[in-house]
Amino acid sequence: MSIAGWKRRATPTLLFSFGFSAVAVLFLLMMLVLFLWQSIPVWRHEGFGYLFGKQWFYRGQQFGALPMIYGTVVVAALALVMAALVGIGTAIFIAEFLPSRARLIVKIMVELLSGIPSVVYGLLGVLFLRNWVYAALAHFDPLSGDTLLTAALLLAVMILPTIMTLTDDALRGVPSAQRTAARGLGLTHTETILSVTLPQAAPGVLSAVLLGLGRALGETIAVFLVVGRQDNQWPSNLLSLRPLIESGQTLTSKLGGSETHIAYGDPLHWAAIVGLGLILLALTVAVTMTGIRLGTRKASDA
Amino acid sequence: MMLRSLRLPLLVSTLLAPLWTGAATLKINGSTTVNLPVAEAAEMLRAEQKMDIQVDTQGGSSGGISALGDGLVQIGMASKHLSDADRAKYPKVSFKEIHIGEDAVALVVSRDVWESGLRALTKEQVRDIYEGRVKNWKQVGGPDRRIAFFNKEPGRGTWEVFVHWLYGDPKKAPQVSLPEVGGNEESRNKVASTKGAVSQLSSSWANGKTVFALALKSEAGEAIEPTTENIATHKYPMSRPLFLLTNGEARDEAKVFVDFVLSERGQALVKKHGYLALEQLKK
Numbered sequence: 001m002s003i004a005g006w007k008r009r010a011t012p013t014l015l016f017s018f019g020f021s022a023v024a025v026l027f028l029l030m031m032l033v034l035f036l037w038q039s040i041p042v043w044r045h046e047g048f049g050y051l052f053g054k055q056w057f058y059r060g061q062q063f064g065a066l067p068m069i070y071g072t073v074v075v076a077a078l079a080l081v082m083a084a085l086v087g088i089g090t091a092i093f094i095a096e097f098l099p100s101r102a103r104l105i106v107k108i109m110v111e112l113l114s115g116i117p118s119v120v121y122g123l124l125g126v127l128f129l130r131n132w133v134y135a136a137l138a139h140f141d142p143l144s145g146d147t148l149l150t151a152a153l154l155l156a157v158m159i160l161p162t163i164m165t166l167t168d169d170a171l172r173g174v175p176s177a178q179r180t181a182a183r184g185l186g187l188t189h190t191e192t193i194l195s196v197t198l199p200q201a202a203p204g205v206l207s208a209v210l211l212g213l214g215r216a217l218g219e220t221i222a223v224f225l226v227v228g229r230q231d232n233q234w235p236s237n238l239l240s241l242r243p244l245i246e247s248g249q250t251l252t253s254k255l256g257g258s259e260t261h262i263a264y265g266d267p268l269h270w271a272a273i274v275g276l277g278l279i280l281l282a283l284t285v286a287v288t289m290t291g292i293r294l295g296t297r298k299a300s301d302a
Numbered sequence: 303m304m305l306r307s308l309r310l311p312l313l314v315s316t317l318l319a320p321l322w323t324g325a326a327t328l329k330i331n332g333s334t335t336v337n338l339p340v341a342e343a344a345e346m347l348r349a350e351q352k353m354d355i356q357v358d359t360q361g362g363s364s365g366g367i368s369a370l371g372d373g374l375v376q377i378g379m380a381s382k383h384l385s386d387a388d389r390a391k392y393p394k395v396s397f398k399e400i401h402i403g404e405d406a407v408a409l410v411v412s413r414d415v416w417e418s419g420l421r422a423l424t425k426e427q428v429r430d431i432y433e434g435r436v437k438n439w440k441q442v443g444g445p446d447r448r449i450a451f452f453n454k455e456p457g458r459g460t461w462e463v464f465v466h467w468l469y470g471d472p473k474k475a476p477q478v479s480l481p482e483v484g485g486n487e488e489s490r491n492k493v494a495s496t497k498g499a500v501s502q503l504s505s506s507w508a509n510g511k512t513v514f515a516l517a518l519k520s521e522a523g524e525a526i527e528p529t530t531e532n533i534a535t536h537k538y539p540m541s542r543p544l545f546l547l548t549n550g551e552a553r554d555e556a557k558v559f560v561d562f563v564l565s566e567r568g569q570a571l572v573k574k575h576g577y578l579a580l581e582q583l584k585k
C-alpha cells in the first residue's frame with residue numbers, strides 16, 4: 001500500500017491497534033535483546049560447548065546445556081505423542097459423532113482442564129502419579145517415581161485440551177457439503193472421516209499439535225515437581241528406553257530451581273542461567289511459528 | 303513467561319504492592335525449616351495486632367538472603383550461618399543474624415531401609431554414598447537394594463550444613479549428579495514413597511513413621527542420634543542455628559515481629575515444631 005493509502009486510513013482504530021501490536025512486538029524484541037546481552041559471558045566462556053557440552057557443574061564453571069535440552073525435548077515429544085493420540089481421537093468423536101449440544105458440553109469440560117493452574121497438576125503428580133508410575137514400573141526397578149516418563153504423562157494431560165479443542169475446530173471447519181457429497185458417493189462414515197474430513201483438516205490438526213508442543217516446552221512447575229531434577233543425565237545409548245524411567249532435568253526445571261538464586265551476582269553463572277532461557281525461548285518460538293504458519297496456510301488454501 | 307524464575311513473582315508483587323495496599327506489609331521469605339514457627343507467629347500477630355504479614359518460602363535460605371539483599375522483604379529466614387560469599391554479593395546490605403533456635407540436619411531413610419536394621423552410618427560411608435561409590439545398601443549393612451539419594455538442592459540451608467560436615471566447606475563439595483529435592487515437605491514425601499531412599503532433612507521433620515533419622519557414627523564408633531540433648535551440646539555434628547535476618551537493626555513492624563519470636567510465646571512455637579528454643583541451649 002502506498003504512503004498516501006496509509007495516510008487516508010490513519011483512523012484512530014488503525015493508530016490504536018498499531019500501537020498495541022507495537023507494544024507486543026517490542027516486548028518480544030526487548031526480551032530477546034536482554035537475554036542475548038545477559039548471556040554473553042557464557043557464550044564467551046563456553047562457545048558452542050554451551051549448547052553441546054554434557055557437563056553442568058557451576059562450582060567448577062562448567063556449563064553444558066545438552067542434557068537439559070535432551071530432557072526438554074524427550075519429555076515434550078513423549079507428552080506430545082500421548083496427547084496427540086488421545087486428543088485427536090477425542091476431537092474426531094466429538095466433532096463427527098456427537099450431536100451439537102453434547103459436543104458443546106464435552107468440549108467445555110475438556111477446555112476447563114486447561115484452566116487448572118499447573119501447580120495443581122504438579123501436586124497431583126507428586127501425590128499420585130509418581131507413585132503410580134513407580135508401582136507400575138516396579139518390574140524394571142526404577143530408582144524412584146521421578147522420571148522423564150512421569151513428567152511426560154503429566155504434561156500430556158495438561159496439553160490435551162489445547163490439542164483436542166483446536167483439532168475439533170479444524171474438523172468443524174471442513175464444510176459439511178463435503179461430508180454429504182462423500183456419503184452420497186457411498187462412503188461409510190468412517191471412510192468419510194479418514195479420507196475426506198481428516199485430510200482436509202490436516203493443516204489445522206498439525207498446527208493444533210504444534211501449539212500443544214509449544215505449551216509443553218514452556219511448562220515449569222508441574223514438570224519441576226516430578227522430573228527428579230537430576231543434572232548431567234546424558235544417555236549412553238540414545239535409542240535405549242531406559243533413560244525414560246530415570247530422573248532427568250529439563251530447561252524449565254533448572255530455571256525453576258534454586259540455582260537462579262545462587263547464580264545471581266555471579267556474571268558467568270547468571271549468564272549460563274539466562275542462556276537456558278534463551279534456548280527455551282528459541283525452541284518455543286520456532287515451534288509456535290511453525291504452528292501458526294501451518295494454520296494460516298490452511299486458511300489461504302481454502 | 304519463559305523464565306519463570308522464583309525471583310520474578312516476588313519482584314513483581316513487591317513493585318505493585320504499594321498500588322493497592324495502604325499500610326506497609328511485613329514481608330518475610332526464606333527457609334522452609336524456619337518457616338514453621340514463623341508462619342504460626344505471623345498468624346498470631348495477624349489476629350492479635352491486625353498486622354499485615356506475608357510469609358513465603360521461595361528458594362529456601364538462599365532465597366531468603368537474596369530477597370532481603372534485594373530489599374524485597376524486611377525479614378529473611380535462614381537455617382545456616384551467612385557465608386562471606388553471601389555478604390559479598392550485597393555489599394550495601396548489613397545483614398544481621400538473629401538467633402531464634404537450633405535444629406539439626408538428619409539423614410533420613412525410608413521404611414524398608416530402617417526395618418532392615420540399619421541404624422547408623424559413618425562419615426566415610428555417607429561420603430561414599432553421596433559421591434556414588436556405594437550404590438547398594440548391602441555395602442553398608444542394609445538391605446539388598448539400590449540407594450536412591452534425594453539430594454537437597456544447593457542453596458538450601460540443609461544442603462550447606464550437610465556438605466559443610468562432609469567437606470568442611472560447601473565450595474569443596476564435589477560434582478554429583480543426583481535427583482534433587484527442594485522444600486522439607488517434598489523431601490519427606492519423596493523419601494517416604496520410594497524404596498531404598500535417603501535424603502538430608504531437618505531432624506524435626508523425621509517423624510519416625512514414614513521417614514526415619516539415622517544416627518551418625520563417630521570415629522570412636524559411637525552412634526550419635528540427633529536427640530535434643532545431642533543437638534544442644536553440639537555433640538551431634540550436623541547441628542545448626544536458625545536465624546531471622548534483617549538489614550541493620552529491625553525497625554517498626556519487623557521489630558515487633560522479631561521481638562515476638564524471641565518472647566516466651568514465640569520461643570514456645572520454636573519448641574512446638576521440634577526445634578530447640580534458646581533457653582535449652584544455655585545448659
